[in-house]
Amino acid sequence: MSDIAFTLLKPELDNASGTALWIADENLLNQTSQVNPDVMVITNRFDLCQQLKDASWQATFSDFDFSHYNDHSVDKMLYRISKEKPVVHHVINQAIRILKPGGQLCISGLKNEGIKTYLDKAKKLFAGQIELVKADKNTWMGILSSPGKADTDFLEDQNYTELREVATDSNFSYISKPGVYGWNKIDKGSAYLIEELELFLERLPTPPESVLDLGCGYGYLSLNCSTLDAKITATDNNSAALRLCKENLAQQGVEADVIAADCAEGIREKFSLIVCNPPFHQGFSVEGDMTDRFLNAARRRLQANGIACFVVNLHIPLERKALNLFDSIETIAANGSFKLVLLAQPQ
Ligand SMILES: C[S@@+](CC[C@H](N)C(=O)[O-])C[C@H]1O[C@@H](n2cnc3c(N)ncnc32)[C@H](O)[C@@H]1O
Secondary structure, three states, rough: OOOOOHHHHHHHHHHHOEEEEEOOOOOOOOOOOOOOEEEEEEEOOOHHHHHHHHHHOOOOOOOOOOOOOOOOOOEEEEHHHHHHHHHHHHHHHHHHHHEOOOOOEEEEEHHHHHHHHHHHHHHHHHOOOOOOOOOOEOOOEEEEEOOOOOOOOOOOOOOOOOOOEEEEEOOEEEOOOOOOOOOOOOOOHHHHHOOOHHHOOOOOOOOEEEEEEEOOOOOHHHHHHHOOEEEEEEEEHHHHHHHHHHHHHOOOOEEEEEEEEOOOOOOOOOEEEEEEEEOOOEEOOEEOOOOOOOHHHHHHHHHHHEEEEEEEEEOHHHHHHOOOOOOEEEEEEEEOOOOEEEEEEEE
Protein backbone atom coordinates (compact mmCIF):
# COMPACT_ATOMS: atom_id res chain seq x y z
CA MET A 1 0.00 0.00 0.00
CA SER A 2 1.44 3.37 -0.89
CA ASP A 3 2.08 5.84 1.91
CA ILE A 4 0.68 9.32 1.14
CA ALA A 5 3.29 11.03 3.32
CA PHE A 6 6.01 9.36 1.27
CA THR A 7 4.24 10.34 -1.97
CA LEU A 8 4.68 13.99 -0.94
CA LEU A 9 8.41 13.47 -0.54
CA LYS A 10 8.91 11.59 -3.81
CA PRO A 11 9.31 14.50 -6.27
CA GLU A 12 11.91 16.02 -3.91
CA LEU A 13 13.72 12.68 -3.80
CA ASP A 14 13.63 12.29 -7.58
CA ASN A 15 15.09 15.76 -8.13
CA ALA A 16 17.66 15.81 -5.31
CA SER A 17 21.23 16.54 -6.40
CA GLY A 18 24.59 17.45 -4.86
CA THR A 19 25.18 15.75 -1.52
CA ALA A 20 21.74 14.39 -0.67
CA LEU A 21 20.62 12.06 2.13
CA TRP A 22 17.39 10.13 2.37
CA ILE A 23 16.68 9.05 5.95
CA ALA A 24 14.52 5.94 5.68
CA ASP A 25 12.97 3.79 8.36
CA GLU A 26 10.57 0.89 8.60
CA ASN A 27 7.61 2.93 7.35
CA LEU A 28 9.19 2.87 3.93
CA LEU A 29 9.43 -0.87 3.50
CA ASN A 30 8.04 -1.80 0.08
CA GLN A 31 7.57 1.85 -0.97
CA THR A 32 9.08 2.41 -4.36
CA SER A 33 10.72 5.35 -6.01
CA GLN A 34 12.97 5.57 -9.03
CA VAL A 35 16.64 5.27 -8.10
CA ASN A 36 18.43 8.59 -7.76
CA PRO A 37 22.18 7.85 -7.91
CA ASP A 38 23.01 11.19 -6.23
CA VAL A 39 21.15 10.20 -3.07
CA MET A 40 22.68 8.21 -0.19
CA VAL A 41 20.08 6.38 1.90
CA ILE A 42 20.64 5.96 5.63
CA THR A 43 18.42 3.37 7.29
CA ASN A 44 18.35 1.67 10.69
CA ARG A 45 16.56 -1.39 9.26
CA PHE A 46 18.54 -4.26 7.81
CA ASP A 47 15.66 -5.54 5.61
CA LEU A 48 15.06 -2.09 4.12
CA CYS A 49 18.78 -1.61 3.50
CA GLN A 50 18.92 -4.92 1.60
CA GLN A 51 15.76 -4.07 -0.35
CA LEU A 52 17.17 -0.69 -1.40
CA LYS A 53 20.59 -2.10 -2.30
CA ASP A 54 18.89 -4.78 -4.41
CA ALA A 55 17.11 -1.97 -6.24
CA SER A 56 20.54 -0.29 -6.85
CA TRP A 57 20.27 2.53 -4.30
CA GLN A 58 23.42 3.53 -2.39
CA ALA A 59 22.35 2.57 1.13
CA THR A 60 24.03 2.36 4.54
CA PHE A 61 22.75 0.53 7.60
CA SER A 62 23.27 2.58 10.76
CA ASP A 63 21.46 3.92 13.80
CA PHE A 64 20.95 7.22 11.92
CA ASP A 65 24.59 7.99 12.54
CA PHE A 66 25.59 11.26 10.87
CA SER A 67 28.89 11.63 12.76
CA HIS A 68 31.03 11.24 9.63
CA TYR A 69 29.25 14.13 7.90
CA ASN A 70 31.09 17.39 8.51
CA ASP A 71 29.24 20.51 9.64
CA HIS A 72 27.54 22.29 6.71
CA SER A 73 28.46 19.67 4.12
CA VAL A 74 25.07 18.42 2.86
CA ASP A 75 22.75 20.01 0.27
CA LYS A 76 19.51 18.18 0.94
CA MET A 77 17.91 15.79 3.42
CA LEU A 78 14.65 13.90 2.91
CA TYR A 79 12.77 12.29 5.76
CA ARG A 80 9.38 10.67 6.17
CA ILE A 81 9.00 10.88 9.97
CA SER A 82 9.50 7.88 12.26
CA LYS A 83 7.32 6.58 15.05
CA GLU A 84 9.54 7.56 17.97
CA LYS A 85 9.92 11.19 18.97
CA PRO A 86 13.63 11.03 19.98
CA VAL A 87 14.49 9.67 16.52
CA VAL A 88 12.64 12.49 14.75
CA HIS A 89 14.22 15.13 17.00
CA HIS A 90 17.68 13.58 16.47
CA VAL A 91 17.31 13.78 12.68
CA ILE A 92 16.08 17.40 12.77
CA ASN A 93 18.94 18.41 15.12
CA GLN A 94 21.51 16.72 12.91
CA ALA A 95 20.03 18.42 9.85
CA ILE A 96 20.77 21.87 11.20
CA ARG A 97 24.35 20.78 11.92
CA ILE A 98 25.18 19.11 8.60
CA LEU A 99 23.14 21.11 6.07
CA LYS A 100 24.91 23.87 4.17
CA PRO A 101 23.43 27.35 4.71
CA GLY A 102 20.42 27.37 2.36
CA GLY A 103 20.45 23.54 2.24
CA GLN A 104 17.03 21.92 2.57
CA LEU A 105 15.39 19.48 4.96
CA CYS A 106 12.14 18.03 3.59
CA ILE A 107 10.04 16.26 6.22
CA SER A 108 6.67 14.67 5.69
CA GLY A 109 4.14 12.79 7.80
CA LEU A 110 0.55 12.55 8.93
CA LYS A 111 -1.23 14.75 11.44
CA ASN A 112 -1.90 11.87 13.83
CA GLU A 113 1.83 11.10 13.81
CA GLY A 114 2.54 14.59 15.09
CA ILE A 115 3.84 16.13 11.85
CA LYS A 116 2.34 19.55 12.67
CA THR A 117 4.15 19.78 16.01
CA TYR A 118 7.42 18.57 14.46
CA LEU A 119 7.13 21.22 11.73
CA ASP A 120 6.39 23.95 14.29
CA LYS A 121 9.47 23.00 16.30
CA ALA A 122 11.67 22.63 13.22
CA LYS A 123 10.49 26.00 11.94
CA LYS A 124 11.77 27.71 15.12
CA LEU A 125 15.10 25.91 14.87
CA PHE A 126 15.41 26.88 11.20
CA ALA A 127 14.67 30.60 11.93
CA GLY A 128 11.22 30.45 10.35
CA GLN A 129 12.41 29.44 6.90
CA ILE A 130 9.76 26.95 5.84
CA GLU A 131 7.52 26.22 2.88
CA LEU A 132 4.48 24.00 3.52
CA VAL A 133 2.98 21.50 1.08
CA LYS A 134 -0.20 19.54 1.87
CA ALA A 135 -1.48 16.43 0.11
CA ASP A 136 -4.76 16.70 2.05
CA LYS A 137 -5.78 18.05 5.44
CA ASN A 138 -3.96 15.23 7.23
CA THR A 139 -0.75 14.86 5.22
CA TRP A 140 1.89 17.58 5.31
CA MET A 141 5.40 18.21 4.13
CA GLY A 142 7.65 21.06 5.24
CA ILE A 143 10.63 22.21 3.20
CA LEU A 144 12.97 23.93 5.65
CA SER A 145 15.94 26.00 4.52
CA SER A 146 18.90 26.03 6.84
CA PRO A 147 19.95 29.42 8.24
CA GLY A 148 23.43 27.93 8.88
CA LYS A 149 23.10 27.57 12.64
CA ALA A 150 20.27 26.76 15.05
CA ASP A 151 18.12 29.75 15.94
CA THR A 152 17.00 28.24 19.28
CA ASP A 153 18.03 25.31 21.47
CA PHE A 154 18.17 21.90 19.81
CA LEU A 155 15.08 19.70 20.11
CA GLU A 156 14.93 17.30 23.06
CA ASP A 157 16.25 13.99 21.62
CA GLN A 158 16.89 12.30 24.98
CA ASN A 159 20.60 12.27 24.12
CA TYR A 160 19.87 10.00 21.19
CA THR A 161 23.40 8.71 20.65
CA GLU A 162 24.29 8.11 24.30
CA LEU A 163 24.34 4.58 25.76
CA ARG A 164 23.19 4.50 29.39
CA GLU A 165 22.09 2.07 32.07
CA VAL A 166 18.28 1.93 31.95
CA ALA A 167 17.29 -0.95 34.19
CA THR A 168 18.64 -3.41 36.72
CA ASP A 169 17.26 -6.60 38.16
CA SER A 170 18.68 -9.22 40.48
CA ASN A 171 20.73 -10.69 37.61
CA PHE A 172 22.06 -7.87 35.44
CA SER A 173 22.04 -4.20 34.64
CA TYR A 174 21.02 -3.27 31.10
CA ILE A 175 22.43 -0.63 28.80
CA SER A 176 20.16 0.95 26.23
CA LYS A 177 19.33 4.09 24.24
CA PRO A 178 16.43 5.57 22.26
CA GLY A 179 15.89 4.08 18.81
CA VAL A 180 15.30 0.52 19.93
CA TYR A 181 12.06 -1.21 20.95
CA GLY A 182 11.04 -0.49 24.59
CA TRP A 183 14.45 1.05 25.09
CA ASN A 184 14.10 2.33 28.65
CA LYS A 185 12.57 -0.64 30.44
CA ILE A 186 12.57 -4.39 30.81
CA ASP A 187 9.74 -5.83 28.71
CA LYS A 188 7.18 -7.46 31.04
CA GLY A 189 6.58 -10.38 28.64
CA SER A 190 10.30 -11.10 28.34
CA ALA A 191 10.72 -10.91 32.13
CA TYR A 192 7.90 -13.47 32.46
CA LEU A 193 9.59 -15.79 29.96
CA ILE A 194 12.84 -15.68 31.96
CA GLU A 195 11.01 -16.16 35.28
CA GLU A 196 9.50 -19.36 33.91
CA LEU A 197 12.40 -20.50 31.72
CA GLU A 198 12.90 -23.59 33.85
CA LEU A 199 9.44 -24.85 32.81
CA PHE A 200 10.69 -24.86 29.22
CA LEU A 201 14.16 -26.25 29.95
CA GLU A 202 12.86 -29.28 31.77
CA ARG A 203 11.31 -30.43 28.47
CA LEU A 204 14.73 -30.71 26.82
CA PRO A 205 16.38 -34.16 26.92
CA THR A 206 19.77 -32.53 27.69
CA PRO A 207 20.82 -28.97 28.62
CA PRO A 208 20.82 -26.72 25.52
CA GLU A 209 24.19 -26.33 23.83
CA SER A 210 23.08 -23.49 21.54
CA VAL A 211 20.58 -20.64 21.98
CA LEU A 212 19.08 -18.31 19.38
CA ASP A 213 17.59 -15.02 20.62
CA LEU A 214 15.27 -14.16 17.73
CA GLY A 215 14.58 -10.39 17.66
CA CYS A 216 17.07 -9.69 20.45
CA GLY A 217 16.44 -5.97 21.06
CA TYR A 218 19.03 -4.67 23.54
CA GLY A 219 19.77 -8.27 24.55
CA TYR A 220 17.63 -8.95 27.63
CA LEU A 221 16.87 -12.60 26.73
CA SER A 222 20.44 -13.28 25.53
CA LEU A 223 21.92 -11.98 28.76
CA ASN A 224 19.55 -14.03 30.87
CA CYS A 225 20.34 -17.16 28.83
CA SER A 226 24.08 -16.56 29.13
CA THR A 227 24.10 -18.48 32.43
CA LEU A 228 23.07 -21.67 30.58
CA ASP A 229 26.58 -22.49 29.44
CA ALA A 230 25.42 -22.62 25.81
CA LYS A 231 26.65 -20.81 22.71
CA ILE A 232 24.54 -17.66 22.29
CA THR A 233 23.48 -16.22 18.93
CA ALA A 234 21.39 -13.05 18.90
CA THR A 235 19.79 -11.48 15.85
CA ASP A 236 17.73 -8.41 15.05
CA ASN A 237 16.79 -6.16 12.16
CA ASN A 238 17.41 -2.87 13.96
CA SER A 239 20.83 -1.26 14.02
CA ALA A 240 20.62 0.22 17.54
CA ALA A 241 19.38 -3.11 18.94
CA LEU A 242 22.39 -4.96 17.54
CA ARG A 243 24.86 -2.43 18.91
CA LEU A 244 23.23 -2.52 22.35
CA CYS A 245 22.99 -6.28 22.46
CA LYS A 246 26.72 -6.53 21.68
CA GLU A 247 27.46 -3.93 24.35
CA ASN A 248 25.34 -5.63 27.04
CA LEU A 249 26.89 -9.03 26.34
CA ALA A 250 30.42 -7.62 26.24
CA GLN A 251 29.84 -5.82 29.55
CA GLN A 252 29.13 -9.22 31.16
CA GLY A 253 32.06 -10.85 29.38
CA VAL A 254 29.74 -13.08 27.33
CA GLU A 255 31.05 -14.18 23.95
CA ALA A 256 28.24 -14.38 21.42
CA ASP A 257 27.42 -13.97 17.74
CA VAL A 258 25.24 -10.92 17.18
CA ILE A 259 23.90 -10.97 13.63
CA ALA A 260 22.02 -8.41 11.54
CA ALA A 261 19.21 -10.24 9.73
CA ASP A 262 15.59 -9.99 8.70
CA CYS A 263 13.84 -12.72 10.72
CA ALA A 264 17.08 -14.74 10.92
CA GLU A 265 17.32 -15.00 7.13
CA GLY A 266 20.85 -15.94 6.15
CA ILE A 267 21.55 -17.73 9.44
CA ARG A 268 22.21 -21.38 8.55
CA GLU A 269 22.85 -22.94 11.97
CA LYS A 270 20.14 -24.82 13.88
CA PHE A 271 19.67 -24.34 17.63
CA SER A 272 18.55 -26.47 20.54
CA LEU A 273 16.83 -23.54 22.27
CA ILE A 274 15.15 -20.54 20.64
CA VAL A 275 13.79 -17.68 22.76
CA CYS A 276 11.52 -15.08 21.21
CA ASN A 277 9.27 -12.18 22.11
CA PRO A 278 8.07 -11.36 18.58
CA PRO A 279 7.30 -7.80 17.46
CA PHE A 280 3.73 -6.76 17.11
CA HIS A 281 4.14 -3.46 15.26
CA GLN A 282 5.86 -2.56 12.03
CA GLY A 283 6.25 1.19 11.65
CA PHE A 284 2.92 2.89 12.27
CA SER A 285 0.95 -0.20 11.31
CA VAL A 286 0.19 -3.40 13.20
CA GLU A 287 1.39 -6.28 11.08
CA GLY A 288 -0.34 -9.60 11.76
CA ASP A 289 2.12 -11.39 9.55
CA MET A 290 5.15 -10.47 11.71
CA THR A 291 4.08 -13.25 14.11
CA ASP A 292 3.88 -15.68 11.17
CA ARG A 293 7.31 -14.67 9.93
CA PHE A 294 8.87 -15.17 13.37
CA LEU A 295 7.17 -18.56 13.75
CA ASN A 296 8.49 -19.62 10.34
CA ALA A 297 11.98 -18.47 11.26
CA ALA A 298 11.80 -20.51 14.49
CA ARG A 299 10.67 -23.58 12.53
CA ARG A 300 13.59 -23.24 10.12
CA ARG A 301 16.24 -22.68 12.80
CA LEU A 302 15.12 -25.24 15.41
CA GLN A 303 16.90 -28.58 15.78
CA ALA A 304 14.64 -31.66 15.49
CA ASN A 305 14.82 -32.28 19.25
CA GLY A 306 15.02 -28.62 20.29
CA ILE A 307 12.39 -26.29 21.72
CA ALA A 308 11.30 -22.76 20.90
CA CYS A 309 9.96 -20.59 23.73
CA PHE A 310 7.65 -17.77 22.68
CA VAL A 311 6.02 -15.11 24.83
CA VAL A 312 3.08 -13.18 23.36
CA ASN A 313 0.10 -11.14 24.47
CA LEU A 314 -2.85 -13.34 25.46
CA HIS A 315 -4.92 -12.21 22.47
CA ILE A 316 -2.40 -13.37 19.84
CA PRO A 317 -3.50 -16.72 18.36
CA LEU A 318 0.06 -18.07 18.30
CA GLU A 319 -1.00 -21.69 18.86
CA ARG A 320 -3.31 -21.61 15.81
CA LYS A 321 -0.70 -19.87 13.66
CA ALA A 322 1.89 -22.50 14.64
CA LEU A 323 -0.35 -25.47 13.69
CA ASN A 324 1.18 -26.21 10.29
CA LEU A 325 4.72 -25.49 11.43
CA PHE A 326 5.27 -27.59 14.57
CA ASP A 327 3.93 -30.99 15.65
CA SER A 328 4.11 -30.09 19.32
CA ILE A 329 2.48 -26.85 20.55
CA GLU A 330 1.77 -26.22 24.19
CA THR A 331 0.82 -23.17 26.24
CA ILE A 332 2.79 -23.90 29.35
CA ALA A 333 1.93 -20.84 31.45
CA ALA A 334 -0.09 -17.62 31.35
CA ASN A 335 -0.63 -14.60 33.56
CA GLY A 336 -3.16 -11.76 33.19
CA SER A 337 -1.35 -10.34 30.13
CA PHE A 338 0.96 -12.88 28.49
CA LYS A 339 1.20 -16.53 27.63
CA LEU A 340 4.27 -18.71 27.21
CA VAL A 341 4.10 -21.13 24.32
CA LEU A 342 6.44 -24.07 23.80
CA LEU A 343 6.96 -25.20 20.22
CA ALA A 344 8.78 -28.40 19.31
CA GLN A 345 9.14 -30.94 16.51
CA PRO A 346 9.44 -28.53 13.59
CA GLN A 347 7.77 -29.81 10.41
C1 LIG B 1 9.10 -7.26 21.29
S1 LIG B 1 10.75 -6.85 20.84
C2 LIG B 1 11.67 -7.95 21.87
C3 LIG B 1 13.05 -7.44 22.16
C4 LIG B 1 13.89 -8.28 23.12
N1 LIG B 1 13.98 -9.66 22.71
C5 LIG B 1 13.35 -8.19 24.53
O1 LIG B 1 12.91 -9.23 25.01
O2 LIG B 1 13.36 -7.11 25.13
C6 LIG B 1 10.88 -7.48 19.22
C7 LIG B 1 12.21 -7.27 18.53
O3 LIG B 1 12.09 -7.77 17.19
C8 LIG B 1 12.87 -6.95 16.35
N2 LIG B 1 12.41 -7.09 14.95
C9 LIG B 1 11.38 -6.47 14.33
N3 LIG B 1 11.29 -6.85 13.05
C10 LIG B 1 12.30 -7.73 12.86
C11 LIG B 1 12.73 -8.49 11.74
N4 LIG B 1 12.10 -8.40 10.57
N5 LIG B 1 13.79 -9.32 11.90
C12 LIG B 1 14.43 -9.42 13.09
N6 LIG B 1 14.07 -8.71 14.18
C13 LIG B 1 13.02 -7.89 14.07
C14 LIG B 1 12.67 -5.55 16.89
O4 LIG B 1 13.72 -4.69 16.46
C15 LIG B 1 12.68 -5.82 18.39
O5 LIG B 1 13.97 -5.70 18.91
